[in-house]
């Protein structure tokens with residue numbers, strides 16, 4: 001099983017890398033940044049490809065090169081400098097990753113990090129029912 005993790009050097013990404021490494025996987029991080037300060041304890045246990053989610057060609061090349069079978073998409077701009085840049089990275093960048101994910105016939109699973117805000121609208125119901133309702137709205141639930 002080969003896992004591509006976008007945004008793997010970031011806050012959430014680093015936690016995911018550690019969890020995967022603990023389970024003996026060697027994730028392929030795809031991130032704009034090469035700053036590995038959050039991943040000191042996992043050095044040597046992952047591969048880093050420095051790339052932009054907007055760069056579909058490099059995404060596809062990376063998926064082919066590492067024969068990726070799982071993708072976790074955690075790359076995002078959580079505090080964009082302006083709305084246009086936010087849309088560019090968070091919407092267009094995500095669409096680019098979704099497009100790339102359609103490529104490998106071997107792709108078995110795609111995970112996407114959303115936010116807890118999508119659950120707040122259903123605060124009064126159980127977590128299981130929330131998931132069912134959100135999943136029936138659309139594929140990322142928000």
Ligand SMILES: NC(=O)c1ccc[n+]([C@@H]2O[C@H](COP(=O)([O-])OP(=O)(O)OC[C@H]3O[C@@H](n4cnc5c(N)ncnc54)[C@H](O)[C@@H]3O)[C@@H](O)[C@H]2O)c1
Pocket residue numbers: 006007008009010011012013030031032033051052053054074075076077078089093113114115116
């Ligand atoms: N931090 C939280 O508590 C939290 C909670 C729930 C959900 N999330 C979601 O998780 C995702 C990641 O959040 P985070 O807190 O880890 O943010 P972060 O800023 O720490 O990490 C984001 C990573 O994405 C990378 N990135 C940004 N633009 C990129 C691009 N165009 N191409 C490739 N890489 C790019 C950054 O370099 C960075 O390493 C977001 O969607 C956020 O909404 C975060």
